[in-house]
Amino acid sequence: MPTTSISATKSANSSSQISAEQPHIFIIEDDNIMAECLARACQDMRCTIFHDAISAMATLGDNLPDLILLDVLLSGPDGFTFLNELISYPDTAAIPVILVTSLTLNTTNLAHYGVRAILFKETMTPQEILSTVRGILYPERK
Numbered sequence: 001m002p003t004t005s006i007s008a009t010k011s012a013n014s015s016s017q018i019s020a021e022q023p024h025i026f027i028i029e030d031d032n033i034m035a036e037c038l039a040r041a042c043q044d045m046r047c048t049i050f051h052d053a054i055s056a057m058a059t060l061g062d063n064l065p066d067l068i069l070l071d072v073l074l075s076g077p078d079g080f081t082f083l084n085e086l087i088s089y090p091d092t093a094a095i096p097v098i099l100v101t102s103l104t105l106n107t108t109n110l111a112h113y114g115v116r117a118i119l120f121k122e123t124m125t126p127q128e129i130l131s132t133v134r135g136i137l138y139p140e141r142k
């Protein structure tokens with residue numbers, strides 16, 4: 001059972017090379033192995049892993065990320081519930097979201113929720129994860 005406390009967060013990249021100026025990504029994924037894979041793919045960024053939507057929402061008030069990687073099928077409140085909560089507040093509504101899922105979804109239908117891209121768990125690669133994240137964080141580099 002996932003914990004819903006702030007202690008559920010973990011800094012995935014604790015290297016001295018990671019600084020406060022680098023993008024901060026929230027990874028909301030209840031599968032430990034998948035969460036670590038996502039964090040490793042974003043090796044040059046600060047990543048905080050949450051294993052449930054509740055602990056991620058609790059932390060948002062104190063620490064806004066630059067981007068969120070969000071699993072849709074979470075234990076407890078799912079990714080869609082999290083997206084509804086995210087757009088409810090002006091300070092979090094503009095945070096870009098990348099869905100990480102095995103469901104067949106369309107970004108057009110989810111753009112209102114801040115979803116900029118969808119990564120499919122069955123086919124995504126570390127290179128695709130990193131290029132998708134960088135493409136959203138640094139659109140001028142495309």
